[in-house]
Amino acid sequence: MADRFLRACRREPVDCTPVWFMRQAGRYLPEYQEVRAGHSILEVCKTPDLAVEVTLQPIRRFSVDAAIIFADILLPLEPMGLSLEFAAGEGPVIANPVRSAADVTALKPVRPEADLGFVLESISQARAALAGEVPLVGFAGAPFTLASYAIEGGGSRSYIRTKQLMYRDPEAWHDLVGRLADAVAGFLVAQVAAGAQAVQLFDSWVGALSPDDYAEYAHPYTQRIFAALADSGVPRIHFGTGASTLLPLMANAGCDVIGLDWRIPLDDGWAAAGHDIAVQGNLDPVVLFAPEHEIERRVLDVVKRADGRPGHIFNLGHGILPETPPEAVGFVADLVHRATRRAG
Amino acid sequence: MADRFLRACRREPVDCTPVWFMRQAGRYLPEYQEVRAGHSILEVCKTPDLAVEVTLQPIRRFSVDAAIIFADILLPLEPMGLSLEFAAGEGPVIANPVRSAADVTALKPVRPEADLGFVLESISQARAALAGEVPLVGFAGAPFTLASYAIEGGGSRSYIRTKQLMYRDPEAWHDLVGRLADAVAGFLVAQVAAGAQAVQLFDSWVGALSPDDYAEYAHPYTQRIFAALADSGVPRIHFGTGASTLLPLMANAGCDVIGLDWRIPLDDGWAAAGHDIAVQGNLDPVVLFAPEHEIERRVLDVVKRADGRPGHIFNLGHGILPETPPEAVGFVADLVHRATRRAG
Numbered sequence: 070m071a072d073r074f075l076r077a078c079r080r081e082p083v084d085c086t087p088v089w090f091m092r093q094a095g096r097y098l099p100e101y102q103e104v105r106a107g108h109s110i111l112e113v114c115k116t117p118d119l120a121v122e123v124t125l126q127p128i129r130r131f132s133v134d135a136a137i138i139f140a141d142i143l144l145p146l147e148p149m150g151l152s153l154e155f156a157a158g159e160g161p162v163i164a165n166p167v168r169s170a171a172d173v174t175a176l177k178p179v180r181p182e183a184d185l186g187f188v189l190e191s192i193s194q195a196r197a198a199l200a201g202e203v204p205l206v207g208f209a210g211a212p213f214t215l216a217s218y219a220i221e222g223g224g225s226r227s228y229i230r231t232k233q234l235m236y237r238d239p240e241a242w243h244d245l246v247g248r249l250a251d252a253v254a255g256f257l258v259a260q261v262a263a264g265a266q267a268v269q270l271f272d273s274w275v276g277a278l279s280p281d282d283y284a285e286y287a288h289p290y291t292q293r294i295f296a297a298l299a300d301s302g303v304p305r306i307h308f309g310t311g312a313s314t315l316l317p318l319m320a321n322a323g324c325d326v327i328g329l330d331w332r333i334p335l336d337d338g339w340a341a342a343g344h345d346i347a348v349q350g351n352l353d354p355v356v357l358f359a360p361e362h363e364i365e366r367r368v369l370d371v372v373k374r375a376d377g378r379p380g381h382i383f384n385l386g387h388g389i390l391p392e393t394p395p396e397a398v399g400f401v402a403d404l405v406h407r408a409t410r411r412a413g
Numbered sequence: 414m415a416d417r418f419l420r421a422c423r424r425e426p427v428d429c430t431p432v433w434f435m436r437q438a439g440r441y442l443p444e445y446q447e448v449r450a451g452h453s454i455l456e457v458c459k460t461p462d463l464a465v466e467v468t469l470q471p472i473r474r475f476s477v478d479a480a481i482i483f484a485d486i487l488l489p490l491e492p493m494g495l496s497l498e499f500a501a502g503e504g505p506v507i508a509n510p511v512r513s514a515a516d517v518t519a520l521k522p523v524r525p526e527a528d529l530g531f532v533l534e535s536i537s538q539a540r541a542a543l544a545g546e547v548p549l550v551g552f553a554g555a556p557f558t559l560a561s562y563a564i565e566g567g568g569s570r571s572y573i574r575t576k577q578l579m580y581r582d583p584e585a586w587h588d589l590v591g592r593l594a595d596a597v598a599g600f601l602v603a604q605v606a607a608g609a610q611a612v613q614l615f616d617s618w619v620g621a622l623s624p625d626d627y628a629e630y631a632h633p634y635t636q637r638i639f640a641a642l643a644d645s646g647v648p649r650i651h652f653g654t655g656a657s658t659l660l661p662l663m664a665n666a667g668c669d670v671i672g673l674d675w676r677i678p679l680d681d682g683w684a685a686a687g688h689d690i691a692v693q694g695n696l697d698p699v700v701l702f703a704p705e706h707e708i709e710r711r712v713l714d715v716v717k718r719a720d721g722r723p724g725h726i727f728n729l730g731h732g733i734l735p736e737t738p739p740e741a742v743g744f745v746a747d748l749v750h751r752a753t754r755r756a757g
Contacts, residue, residue, distance in 0.1 A: 227734055229699055236703035276655070279675045279697060281714070311620070314657045314677045331623045333658045353623060355573055359580035370625070390571055 074134040075204050078267060078304030078326050080347050080380035086372065086409035087134035088402050089206075091308075092388030093127040094139045097395055100126050110155045114140050120191035121198055128203060130395070131402045134382075135206050135267070136199055138260075140188050142210030142271050145252045146219055148184035149176045159223075166222035168230065170241035179252035181259035188256075189263040196264030206306075207265030209253045211272035211294070212246040213287040219245070228277045235286050242286060250290035254297035261301045269306040269328070270294060272319070273387075276311025283315050288322060295323030306349060310387050316341040330386035335374040347380035354385045357397040364397060368404050418478040419548050422611060422648030422670050424691050424724035430716065430753035431478035432746050433550075435652075436732030437471040438483045441739055444470050454499045458484050464535035465542055472547060474739070476746045478726075479550050479611070480543055482604075484532050486554030486615050489596045490563055492528035493520045503567075510566035512574065514585035523596035525603035532600075533607040540608035550650075551609030553597045555616035555638070556590035557631035563589070572621045579630050586630060594634035598641035605645045613650035613672070614638060616663070617731075620655025627659050632666060639667030650693060654731050660685040674730035679718040691724035698729045701741040708741060712748050 074087040095101060101123050104113060113119045123139045143161050147153050152164045167173055182189065196205050210218075217231045218224070225231065235242045257268050275287060295305050307319055308328030320327045320342035329338040329350035339348045356367050368383075375381035383405045389398065418431040439445060445467050448457060457463045464483045472480050487505050491497050496508045511517055526533065540549050554562075561575045562568070569575065579586045601612050619631060639649050651663055652672030664671045664686035673682040673694035683692045700711050712727075719725035727749045733742065 227699060229702060229734060229736060232697070232699040233702050236700065236707050276676065280678060282697075311655050311676070314681070332620065332655070334624060337658070353576070353626075355571060355576040356580065358573060358577050363580050390573060392573060 071201055071203060074382060075266060075304065077380055077382045078306070078347050082379050082411075084411055085406045086375070086381055086383050088383035088405040089133045089135040089137065090127070090385055090389050090398060091137075093131070093133060093398070094123045094137065095389055096391035097389050097393040097398070098126055098130070099395075110141060111153070114144060115187045117187060117191040117194050120187070121195045124191070124195045124205075125198060127398075128199065131399045132406060133203065133402050135203050136195065137206040137208060137269070138188065138192050138195055138265065140191070140208070142208070142215065142273075143218055144185060144188065145179050145209070145249075145256055146215065148179050149248070149252060151219060161218060161223055163218065163222045166230075167216075167219045167245060168234075170238055170244070173241050173245045173248070176245070176248055178248070179255060181256045185256060185259075189259055192260055192263040192265050196266075204266035205264060206267045206269055207257060207260035208269040208271060209257050209260075209294075211270050211275065211287070211309075212249040212253065212290040213278070213283075214272050214274045215249045215253070216242075216246050217274055217277075219249075225274075228274070232282075235282070239286075246287070246290040250293045254294045257294065257298055258301065261298070261303050265303065267304040267306060268298065269308055270324070272307070272309040272312075275309040275315065275319075278315070280314050280318065284318055288318055291319075291322045299323065304347075308349070313338070313341075317343075320346055326380075326382065328384065332386070335371050335381075336376065339375075339378075344378065347382065348375070349382040349384045351384070351386040352401070354387050354390050354393070357385075357389070357393045357401070361400060364400060365404060368401055369408055372405065372408050415545055415547060418726060419610060419648065421724055421726045422650070422691050426723050426755075428755055429750045430719070430725055430727050432727035432749040433477045433479040433481065434471070434729055434733050434742060435481075437475070437477060437742070438467045438481065439733055440735035441733050441737040441742070442470055442474070443739075454485065455497070458488060459531045461531060461535040461538050464531075465539045468535070468539045468549075469542060471742075472543070475743045476750060477547065479547050480539065481550040481552060481613070482532065482536050482539055482609065484535070484552070486552070486559065486617075487562055488529060488532065489523050489553070489593075489600055490559065492523050493592070493596060495563060505562060505567055507563065507566045510574075511560075511563045511589060512578075514582055514588070517585050517589045517592070520589075520592055522592070523599060525600045529600060529603070533603055536604055536607040536609050540610075548610035549608060550611045550613055551601060551604035551607075552613040552615060553601050553604075553638075555614050555619065555631070555653075556593040556597065556634040557622070557627075558616050558618050559593045559597070560586075560590050561618055561621075563593075569618075572618070576626075579626070583630075590631070590634040594637045598638045601638065601642055602645065605642070605647050609647065611648040611650060612642065613652055614668070616651070616653040616656075619653040619659065619663075622659070624658050624662065628662055632662055635663075635666045643667065648691075652693070657682070657685075661687075664690055670726065672728065676730070679715050679725075680720065683719075683722075688722065691726065692719070693726040693728045695728070695730040696745070698731050698734050698737070701729075701733070701737045701745070705744060708744060709748060712745055713752055716749065716752050
């Protein structure tokens with residue numbers, strides 16, 4: 070059923086629980102590795118033919134209920150003036166990170182069509198290529214997570230520089246995340262115009278914040294983004310990791326679906342977020358490395374915790390890890406459908 | 414008041430809230446760096462004169478209410494047969510990690526006096542040198558966290574190999590954590606015999622587990638350790654990070670004090686753990702990089718959430734970071750005492 074995923078986002082009844090996987094277009098697939106053998110991540114992102122190809126790869130292989138456009142949350146940082154590279158095995162590196170109020174002021178606004186037109190073109194082409202088989206999800210990074218990369222210059226463990234800017238120069242911080250919110254809001258609106266049928270906002274590292282810091286330094290900017298999408302008509306998914314104590318706040322940021330990681334049982338997480346929104350998750354990605362009987366036990370546990378309530382989208386609690394056996398992904402997709410099939 | 418810390422561990426009234434800092438003996442202190450200039454971490458651990466010196470350094474500088482012996486949670490892995498090194502800036506590296514049931518079976522039991530006598534000697538000397546000024550805390554790593562290092566061969570982000578052993582060979586996993594529990598239990602009992610007046614069990618990375626996995630694969634082994642200490646008469650502190658959803662389970666593992674990180678407000682965390690145990694925490698370590706007025710606001714918030722209830726020990730939500738300005742540590746220690754001083 071082609072609209073299973075979108076119906077679940079709206080908490081409408083479905084024939085069986087929809088399933089997709091964060092990072093389903095990625096390094097664990099040999100056909101993705103083949104594309105990447107000749108091209109960097111940024112080249113794939115910036116070449117619609119390639120981006121569409123890797124977007125479609127998991128759709129060809131697995132019975133997933135949504136495609137997610139191949140892109141990277143850090144792409145908007147480049148037109149803002151930051152130099153973005155992906156070092157082999159090292160993750161993203163920004164050579165000229167934001168460290169001061171002056172660095173923030175120097176950032177340029179993002180013009181989605183002019184600056185990130187390649188993503189919009191990829192969305193448009195992927196949407197056409199999918200031909201209604203499954204809906205296409207667009208996405209972006211949330212202001213806190215983007216700011217953490219912009220300030221740290223890459224991944225981080227303790228977010229010292231990020232929080233230093235918050236605590237020492239709150240004005241510069243609010244200026245920075247305000248600019249990021251504007252850039253992301255415009256980018257996501259443009260993604261919907263280009264054909265994205267749902268959007269997911271990744272605040273992957275927001276779990277580094279206390280609830281009070283989240284409320285003060287991150288939440289208003291995420292709200293601004295979701296508000297800009299209110300009239301778009303597409304479901305808005307909000308996802309973070311290690312964010313169990315932030316769920317009530319994150320759920321009221323203006324999203325239609327809250328993404329959970331595995332640190333909170335799905336029923337508890339859904340209750341914390343409120344049953345007036347849908348829920349996405351939340352199998353530990355490492356479970357895909359387990360034997361099938363163990364995968365099955367854990368998938369069925371997640372399904373059971375959803376309790377047949379409309380509005381559950383099955384997913385992992387974080388992205389698929391590069392070392393994941395592809396056959397486990399297919400096994401889970403089929404199992405979720407089989408285990409949740411409604412009579413009728 | 415020399416017994417302020419121990420009284421708070423037992424939830425007895427105190428003249429003001431006791432305070433100490435995880436990793437208070439560490440790299441942020443220039444006098445520690447001086448000792449380390451000539452000696453590796455392992456050399457300092459294994460030379461009681463040096464270990465005692467760095468244990469005492471923060472006591473000389475700050476008005477903290479407890480000393481914690483300088484050591485490392487990974488020390489028991491060496492006599493078990495694992496080769497332990499600290500690569501510069503890289504953290505611990507284990508060249509022969511545990512990857513199979515056979516690797517587990519080959520592990521040797523730890524004889525605390527013969528294998529880790531240098532820690533016991535350091536405790537005995539530090540206790541004498543402290544001369545009752547403040548109590549001395551001993552510590553060890555919890556089985557899950559130790560197993561994660563033993564299996565991954567160092568730090569990890571996704572704990573793939575650790576969880577793989579759990580999921581693929583649960584028998585080997587239970588054998589491994591059982592051996593680690595026995596080693597740690599014996600080591601902590603010996604630390605108390607040598608003079609430790611409280612013990613803290615660090616399950617630093619247990620927040621990587623779902624509550625169900627924690628209950629099955631970690632909790633019983635932590636319980637075994639605390640049970641072995643039940644007759645010791647010393648307070649048992651239990652600490653993890655990112656473990657908000659595990660708190661009810663962690664709190665009932667047999668500890669007297671639960672350590673909280675900053676991801677959960679202290680009042681919520683204490684309520685989740687239960688008011689029948691004491692609580693330690695929970696300032697974000699990065700707050701020590703903030704201006705004093707901002708540090709003060711956040712310290713007072715933690716104190717306010719403790720609500721004057723006996724049984725709060727002020728601490729950070731994780732260890733002091735190496736880049737921390739030492740004066741911020743002194744400022745917080747004094748502020749906690751001043752802000753919580755009881756009339757009388």
